[in-house]
Amino acid sequence: xxxxxxxxxxxxxxxxxxxxxxxxxxxxxxxxxxxxxxxxxxxxxxxxxxxxxxxxxxxxxxxxxxxxxxxxxxxxxxxxxxxxxxxxxxxxxxxxxxxxxxxxxxxxxxxxxxxxxxxxxxxxxxxxxxxxxxxxxxxxxxxxxxxxxxxxxxxxxxxxxxxxxxxxxxxxxxxxxxxxxxxx
Numbered sequence: 001x002x003x004x005x006x007x008x009x010x011x012x013x014x015x016x017x018x019x020x021x022x023x024x025x026x027x028x029x030x031x032x033x034x035x036x037x038x039x040x041x042x043x044x045x046x047x048x049x050x051x052x053x054x055x056x057x058x059x060x061x062x063x064x065x066x067x068x069x070x071x072x073x074x075x076x077x078x079x080x081x082x083x084x085x086x087x088x089x090x091x092x093x094x095x096x097x098x099x100x101x102x103x104x105x106x107x108x109x110x111x112x113x114x115x116x117x118x119x120x121x122x123x124x125x126x127x128x129x130x131x132x133x134x135x136x137x138x139x140x141x142x143x144x145x146x147x148x149x150x151x152x153x154x155x156x157x158x159x160x161x162x163x164x165x166x167x168x169x170x171x172x173x174x175x176x177x178x179x180x181x182x183x184x
Contacts, residue, residue, distance in 0.1 A: 023079040037141045037148070038078050040134035044155075045071045047127040054120050057172065060165060063098060067158060070095075074151045078141075089150045095157050103164050106171060113166070117175035124166040131159035 019027045020035055028035050045068050052064050070090040077088040115125030138152035170176035 023076070024081045024083040026081060033137070033141045033144055034078060034081065034148075037134070037137045037151075038075055040130075040137040041071050041075045041078070044127065044130045044134045044158075045075075047123070047130045051120070051123045051127050054123050056120065057169065060169075063161075063165075066094070067161075070154070070158075074154060078148060078151060084147065086147075086150070090154065092154060092157055095154070095161055099157070099161050099164050102168050106164070106167050109167070112179035113170070114177040114179055115166075117170060117177045118173060121166060121170055121173070121175060121177075124162060124169060128159050128162035128166060131155055131162055135159060 018030050020030050021027055048064050048068050048071070052061055052068075055061065055064070073088055073090055077084045080088070115129075116122050132155075135152055135155035138148055138155055141148045142152055167176070
């Protein structure tokens with residue numbers, strides 16, 4: 001642990017011209033695809049924090065906490081830009097193992113699921129769709145910078161995990177809302 005402060009001043013006015021600083025010292029437009037991707041990761045992290053706040057099943061808190069830390073690491077990788085190291089990317093193995101373990105106990109999915117049923121289920125789906133949107137922003141960045149591809153892949157897997165989490169919570173609570181086909 002270091003003794004220095006990460007942020008000593010919050011109001012710096014350095015972003016008042018529409019530019020923001022990256023960890024490698026470069027400055028990018030706030031509309032740059034990398035900055036938008038970083039914002040999407042931040043939004044996803046906030047939604048995971050909200051999910052943790054409303055989640056009553058504490059057995060998932062550790063998993064969600066790990067994902068929040070992983071998202072911060074992924075954001076650091078993106079912010080480092082030219083200085084980024086592949087070693088900063090969290091491994092997919094624990095995430096994939098979590099998905100396989102929890103999905104194995106679910107019944108086959110016979111119909112689409114609608115977000116809702118409870119606050120926790122709705123927030124889980126909000127986190128899931130936020131992960132999908134963040135993934136889309138990352139693929140836009142990959143078009144400019146292929147080194148961001150592992151981040152996009154991680155987000156794809158995370159959104160799968162959040163879908164499985166929603167199914168597990170829905171099954172445990174009996175509050176799953178299934179899509180109802182319209183009568184022909």
